[in-house]
Amino acid sequence: MKLYIKNFSSYRSDKEEIDIKKTLKQKYKYDTRRQDAFIHLAVYGAKLLSEKVEIKPDDEFYLTSGVGNIDVVQRTNTTVYENNEALKLFDFINLLGNTTSYYVASALGLKSKNIFQISDNFTYINSLISLYASINNSKKDAILCAIDLLSEPPEITKRVFGADEVQKMCSSVNYQKFSLSKKDAIAEIEFDAKIYSLEEIKAQLVYNNHQIETSKTKMFETLASYKVNDALKDGSDLVFIECFEDRYKILKLKSLR
Amino acid sequence: MNAYINNYELLCDAGDTEGLMEAIYTKKSAITVDENYLKDRTAGLGIMQYSNIFDVLEDIAQKVLDSSNLENFNDTLLILGSSVGGMQECEDIFYSQKSYKNIDPDRYSMNVLTEHLGKKFGFYDVRALSTACTSSANALLLAKRLIDVEAYDNILVVGADGLCYSTVLGFSALGVLSDKACKPFDEDRDGMNVSEAVAMLLIQNVKTPDSIELKGVGASSDAYHMTNPDPEATGAISSMKSAIKDAGLSVDDIDYINAHGTATLANDRVESLAIEKLFEHNVYVSSTKAITGHTLGAAGAIEAIISCEVIKKSLIPPQTGLKNQENKNINIPKESVSMKIKNIVSNSFAFGGNNASVVVGECQ
Numbered sequence: 119m120k121l122y123i124k125n126f127s128s129y130r131s132d133k134e135e136i137d138i139k140k141t142l143k144q145k146y147k148y149d150t151r152r153q154d155a156f157i158h159l160a161v162y163g164a165k166l167l168s169e170k171v172e173i174k175p176d177d178e179f180y181l182t183s184g185v186g187n188i189d190v191v192q193r194t195n196t197t198v199y200e201n202n203e204a205l206k207l208f209d210f211i212n213l214l215g216n217t218t219s220y221y222v223a224s225a226l227g228l229k230s231k232n233i234f235q236i237s238d239n240f241t242y243i244n245s246l247i248s249l250y251a252s253i254n255n256s257k258k259d260a261i262l263c264a265i266d267l268l269s270e271p272p273e274i275t276k277r278v279f280g281a282d283e284v285q286k287m288c289s290s291v292n293y294q295k296f297s298l299s300k301k302d303a304i305a306e307i308e309f310d311a312k313i314y315s316l317e318e319i320k321a322q323l324v325y326n327n328h329q330i331e332t333s334k335t336k337m338f339e340t341l342a343s344y345k346v347n348d349a350l351k352d353g354s355d356l357v358f359i360e361c362f363e364d365r366y367k368i369l370k371l372k373s374l375r
Numbered sequence: 376m377n378a379y380i381n382n383y384e385l386l387c388d389a390g391d392t393e394g395l396m397e398a399i400y401t402k403k404s405a406i407t408v409d410e411n412y413l414k415d416r417t418a419g420l421g422i423m424q425y426s427n428i429f430d431v432l433e434d435i436a437q438k439v440l441d442s443s444n445l446e447n448f449n450d451t452l453l454i455l456g457s458s459v460g461g462m463q464e465c466e467d468i469f470y471s472q473k474s475y476k477n478i479d480p481d482r483y484s485m486n487v488l489t490e491h492l493g494k495k496f497g498f499y500d501v502r503a504l505s506t507a508c509t510s511s512a513n514a515l516l517l518a519k520r521l522i523d524v525e526a527y528d529n530i531l532v533v534g535a536d537g538l539c540y541s542t543v544l545g546f547s548a549l550g551v552l553s554d555k556a557c558k559p560f561d562e563d564r565d566g567m568n569v570s571e572a573v574a575m576l577l578i579q580n581v582k583t584p585d586s587i588e589l590k591g592v593g594a595s596s597d598a599y600h601m602t603n604p605d606p607e608a609t610g611a612i613s614s615m616k617s618a619i620k621d622a623g624l625s626v627d628d629i630d631y632i633n634a635h636g637t638a639t640l641a642n643d644r645v646e647s648l649a650i651e652k653l654f655e656h657n658v659y660v661s662s663t664k665a666i667t668g669h670t671l672g673a674a675g676a677i678e679a680i681i682s683c684e685v686i687k688k689s690l691i692p693p694q695t696g697l698k699n700q701e702n703k704n705i706n707i708p709k710e711s712v713s714m715k716i717k718n719i720v721s722n723s724f725a726f727g728g729n730n731a732s733v734v735v736g737e738c739q
Contacts, residue, residue, distance in 0.1 A: 119524070152601075179596075185486065186505070191462070194541050195469040210545030211601060211726065214458060215505030220727025223598040231594040232729060233513055236486065237502045244502045251520035255621075277478045311452075311526040313500060 119250045119310055122303035122374075124259070124295040127166035128347040129159075131268065132288040138162045148225065152208045156187040156267045157218050163263060163291035164222045171295050178252060178260040179232040181219050182245035184339020185278050186236050187212065189269040222263065230258060239362035242342035243369055247311055249296060259297045264343030266290055279339070292343035294350075300374075305350055309369040319359055319366045346371055378522040379586040380735065381579050382443045383680045384435045387572035387667050388421035395677075396684050398666050400711055402695040406556040406568045406668050412543060417554040420538065421570020421668030428463060428537045429491050431573045436496055439531065439575050444583060448496040451529040451577075453489060454518055455503040456511030458672035461487030463537040488535055498531070505672070508635075509594075510534065511574070512675025512723035512731035516592035518578045530578045534676025538571040542671060549602065557638035557669075558696040559662035560647065560707055567637040570668030574676035576683075582738055587683040590718065590734045591622025597728035604645040604728060611649035614730035615720055622734040624718060626654050629734070631691050633678045633721040636662020637669050642724060647702035657706045665695035675723040675731065682719040682735045689716055 129136070138158045142148040146165050150158060160181065167173070190212045197203050211217050215234035223232050231252065235245050242264050253260045268289045269275045276285060297303065314322070342358050349356035349371050356371040385391060389398040389405035398405055406419045425431045440448060464487055468478055486503060493501040504513050511534025518530040536542070546552045546569055553566035578589060595617065597610030604610060619626055632654075635646055643662075650660055663681050670677050685692060691712035700707055718736035725731075 119526075191465055191541075192475060195466060198540055198544060199466075199470050200473050205541065205544040205548050207545075207548045210541065210548055213541060213545065214507040214726055216507050216509075216725055216727045216729045217601065219506070219596070219729070220598055220601055223596050223727070228596065229598065230596060232506075232596045232598075232727075233517075233594075234505050235502060236505055237489075239501070244500070247521070247526060248502070248517055251517065251524045251526060254524050255520055274475050274478070277475065311500070311521075 119247065120306055120308045121250055121296045121298065122300050123305045123307060123350065124297055124303055125167065125171035126347045126350050127163055127170060127293045128344060129163055129166065130288055130290045130344060153221060154190055154212050156189060157212065157221050159267055159289060159291050160218045160222050160263055160265050161225050163293045164226050167293040167295065168226060173226045174259065175227055175229045176258050177228055178230045178256065178258050179219060179223055179228050180235060180245055180249045180260060181222065181263045181265065182235045182241055182340065183265050184241050186215060187267065188275055188278055189267065192269065192274060240360055240367045241339045243309055243360060243367045246309055253298060257298065259295060261293060261295050264292045264340035266340050290340065290344055292340065292347050294346065303374050305371055305373050307369060307371050314366040314368060316364065316366065322368060376522050376525055376580050378519045378578050378580065378589040379582050380576050380589050380683055381583045381586050382439045382577040383575060383683065384438045385572060385574035385677055385680055386423055386425065386431050386435060387670060387677060388423055388570055389666055392680060392684065399663055399692045400690065402693055404556040404666050404695055408555055413547060418543065419553045419555050419557065419568040421568055421670065422538060423571050432488060432492055432535065433495055435573055435575050436492055439577050443577050445529060448498045448531065450499050451531050452527040453492055453498040453501040453531050453533065454514040455489045455533045455535060456514035456672050456675060457488060457503060457505060457535050458507045458510055459536060459539060459542055460503065462539045462541050466539050466541065506729050507725040508671055508674055509723040509725040509729050509731040510672035510675065512733060513594065515589065515675060515679055515733050516594055516731055519589050519592045522578065522580050528580050532576045532578055532676060534673035535573040536571055536671040536673045538569065543569050551639045553638065556696060557665060559636035559638040559665050560643050560694060560700055561697050562699045562701040564638040564643060567639050568668030570670045572667065572670035572673040572677050574673050574680055576676060576679060586738050587686055587735050588738045590736045591618045592733050593617030593621055594731045599728045602726055603641050604724060606645060608645045608649035608652060610728045610730045611646055611724060612653050614732040615649065615653055615722065618720060618732035618734045624734065627656050628718050629658050629720050630716045631685060631719045632658055632660045633682050633719060634660050634662040635722040635724045636664050638664065643701065646722065647705050651702060651704045659691045659712060660705050660707050661692050661694040663692060678721045679733060679735060682721045685719060686716050686737055689713060691716065
């Protein structure tokens with residue numbers, strides 16, 4: 119499976135300190151009411167992408183996350199059980215996966231299909247496969263948003279992820295716009311549905327003069343998307359191997375710059 | 376590459392597939408008028424008979440496997456569609472401890488259901504979609520597309536949502552929850568019933584003697600309003616049209632529409648309008664949510680199974696609970712209609728104008 123990347127946008131909270139809500143309101147004149155931090159983060163990334171590439175109404179939209187909006191789950195449960203209050207209407211609405219997709223679609227003027235896919239294993243690559251299968255039929259372009267929000271306090275996110283208390287984590291949102299067409303592309307990306315064993319992966323790594331970086335600290339589930347954007351920024355090639363419970367998936371990025 | 380629905384099973388408030396179809400044809404709503412779930416009001420709810428949702432998932436997956444041509448699910452992709460996944464689990468943990476302090480990552484919301492099935496049956500790969508009430512319809516859509524590109528040969532589509540306070544209180548806060556069995560398409564309808572269900576369909580690239588073909592899928596997002604559909608029905612029309620086109624059919628080829636038909640004021644008005652505008656022939660329409668209630672993320676899978684059964688039984692389901700039809704320009708039967716049924720559209724619509732339609736039909 120091969121796709122072409124038209125452009126990308128990237129934000130990571132540990133690299134850049136930004137008041138997202140304030141930026142959305144002041145810079146983009148975006149109405150942030152009724153939305154929470156997860157939605158704001160997704161919309162912020164979308165606004166960044168729209169500054170770099172043309173967004174068409176019939177672009178398909180995919181949003182993926184490791185565990186989704188943890189904050190709103192915690193908030194709804196606290197409201198109902200701890201404070202013994204009625205569920206707030208917009209907390210309920212924001213609880214649903216496609217609410218974030220709706221706000222992004224509205225912000226970008228998208229009218230085509232939108233899907234929220236969640237997975238704590240191979241989060242990004244599995245979403246790429248879904249996206250590819252869809253636009254291979256529709257022949258449209260597609261936008262993929264990979265997002266993870268570090269909730270407050272961070273301990274909740276760490277527990278939900280099953281991460282150590284000392285693990286460094288951050289919020290991140292990464293977008294790419296994909297196409298089946300090479301025209302105006304900045305990179306091509308290859309991947310497949312196959313799950314590899316360690317031995318098979320070792321065989322894949324017979325490269326000379328390539329730098330191998332091992333990310334032992336898993337900062338967020340959608341790290342693969344950030345790494346792709348990092349390589350796109352540098353115009354470098356990348357082989358990314360994701361591991362989940364001794365099973366591996368691989369994607370290969372080739373710069374066309 | 377063609378996609379075939381080869382095996383399926385479900386559990387909902389009306390029982391398993393056989394029990395549900397009997398309830399549909401005998402017009403016996405399975406909705407319970409419950410006075411205990413909510414503190415301050417009565418609610419019409421669809422309640423399954425089960426001990427815990429993991430047992431239900433395992434039981435149904437095993438039944439589908441046993442009836443299939445597979446020895447195991449080791450080469451099968453699992454796609455779950457759910458609006459709130461394992462929220463029941465989250466609520467249980469929080470309710471008992473008033474804190475997330477001891478939350479178990481394996482019991483957190485969405486992934487808990489896929490992870491459980493993945494580990495129990497050794498699926499090749501798993502993923503979950505959450506697009507509220509279109510979740511498992513979108514899972515079917517994705518399954519067809521993945522078979523199209525030959526990424527997988529076997530895909531188990533699961534629609535699952537357990538009853539939980541977050542959804543029941545949420546729909547209550549929205550003011551769309553009925554306190555009795557819902558009445559889709561009736562001018563006196565007063566809202567929906569939140570229900571729970573688990574439904575599974577094995578989609579394969581090979582045809583078996585009992586196959587029903589998953590002929591076409593379509594989706595749209597009108598992004599008109601967070602909770603209301605576009606009153607001109609553009610989104611609903613677009614998803615049905617693209618599913619029918621994807622199936623290589625024309626609107627005249629559709630014999631029956633299993634409507635989303637939640638019995639909310641907005642949905643039924645707009646869906647009726649969409650059907651009226653798109654279909655010039657007298658296509659039959661009914662909503663089986665009058666029997667099951669709205670099973671949220673499971674609805675697409677449940678209603679795909681109902682559609683398969685309708686084709687096999689050659690019997691159009693009647694509309695339960697209908698007395699005064701609001702839109703008289705669509706053909707809603709009050710009694711079952713026996714006829715040859717070749718193709719069915721099943722609709723699922725969700726918040727945010729997220730629309731999905733699937734076309735199932737007899738194999739060529």
